[in-house]
Amino acid sequence: MRWRNALVAALDDLSLAGTAQRGLRLLAVLAAAGAWLAGAAAGAGDSELTLAILMLAAAWCAVTPDSHAGLVVPVALGWQWLAHLDRTTTGWALVAALALVVFHAAMTLAATAPAAADLRSDVVLPAAGRAGAVAVVTVVTWVAVRWSPATGHGGYPALTVAALVLLVVGAVLATVRATHGPPA
């Protein structure tokens, strides 16, 4: 019954939510649906089970944005693109990725403060700017992937190198502050 109590408490919180909070949660659900529709437009229209799982997770996230249920959404989208589509990279991949960015940004912003708290512009605008920067990176990635030459074995050397470079840069950024931190 723990999940039931948690759901009731979450619904109580949702009833206190202001306009901004409700809008963000609605945006997250719409973004998740949009990401699936982009996959369907690319040729994965027969993935109804994925859609059901995706929408269930998105609805749960809308009620409890500060939960791990949001992880189901990228996993389900990944499954849709992995199991139902071939190796081509269409423009719909960019649409799905941008929808995923919107979903993640909306969920993150909704979880920034309790549902009852008013989200002021000085909180929303930096988050929107951040999401915009990530969207630019997404477009750059899509452009790089779309026009990178594939090898004869179906591999993408540029893709592998880009992923490795990204991981290395991320690891450096993540550790540099730790190594400069104050002594214990």
Added chain:
Amino acid sequence: MTSPSVAPVGDDNRASTTMRAVPAHGTAAALGWHPTPSLLRALFGGLLLSGLAVVTGRPALLVLGVPLLVTGLWSLAQRPSGGEVPVHSGLAPDVLREGQAGRLVAQLDLRRQPDALWLTMDAVENVALDPAPGARTGRPGPAPSRPVLRSLLEPPESDQPFTAEVSLSITPLRWGHHVLGEARVGVTAAGGGFRWGPITLPTAELTVLPLPGPAETSAPAPHPVGLVGQHRSRSVGEGSELAGVRPFVAGDRLRRISWRASLRPEAVRRGQLVVAATHADQDAGVLVVVDAVGDVGVSEGLHGTSSSLDVTVRAAAGIVEHYLSTGDRVGLQVLERRRVLTLPTHSGALHRRRALLMLAQTGQTSGPIARRLTWSGPPHLALGARSGSLVVLVSPLLSSQVLTQAVTLSRHRTTVVVVDTLPTDVVLPELGHRWSRALAWRLRVIEHDHTARSLALAGLPVVAWHGAGSLDAVLRVASRRPPSLTAGARR
């Protein structure tokens, strides 16, 4: 060493606040910065999709995974340093009047501008919160002065510490001692990737003074006896109001000589100096007695219907304020079912505050002020006023015990005035059937009317409370009577 700057979120009215350091509350995980589900979603989701893209050779998965991975790494690179965030919280001020707005303030010492700092409070009865759901969020702190990439690579000790402040507006709607709802404060940083708290702030207690009802009266207090004050005495003495002129006698002050009257022909003929005689200015000893033995009706706060105790307390506050503002000495007794709160007769602004604080403790069993000011005892009138003083009994006329003692009191050369504070429109509690509630209320009204008639027959003037001027008629009548002709003395 420079003191850190304070960056506020919320209301700007800065009342002086006594801030208390907040001890560590909550789970161990809540006491430091910890990653949020958002960060985990970004990192795990991004790594999974990017990894699958590389392993299976599906570039579309990389397009899906990279934004998540970038977001996660961005948050990770900006993660806040240090675990402890010192918190101070307090009410500003901790004593308010009904309808007056105060603030619950939380101050946190941070090193880097957070994404959001928020404060929530659970709603409690008779306290209005602004914003209404009892939650406020904001993004305090100095704007980042460095480029984003540079700030990512620089060590955390280069960040300037500052004090972030968040506040909620609190408006009490009913007098008394209020224990406010549970308040929590938390901070989110690094693009929503890390969170500190929430921690529970210490329970705040608020003392709310009653809003005095308008009680101005143009009638003088009957039989003033003191030496200072604004009431004109019947006897001649030191004062400001002219009573007449008389011949100069030894001991008169020279400045009292009326040169104009002394130069009149008859005064010159007699060879006498004439002085101006004045009425003595005297103060009155007023004892305000509050009958708080019972309470009828539901109190809906300042803007709703009032219970009988609400009307009684606000009327008493108004009467106390009025007499203290005219320089009189005022004593106060609050008669409850099992105790008597007593404030000795005194005057001045400090005494006014003490009286209002005592009225705020009416019917309250907790609170530091109640403990300081009260003593326990049976509910009876202990006459602290001198003989000849004015006793104003503020009562809904429902307790025969208190009223019997008022009659007894009136037989000791004391002018007693009874102010009837039973409201005409009350909201009855939802108990029993509707018809039974109506019947109970009807019985109450009959009992009240009977008591009022009995008091009038005993010679005690009873006036219904309707704000300013309520006491005018009875005080004028009482002033015309000699002090010896009180109700009891005439019998």
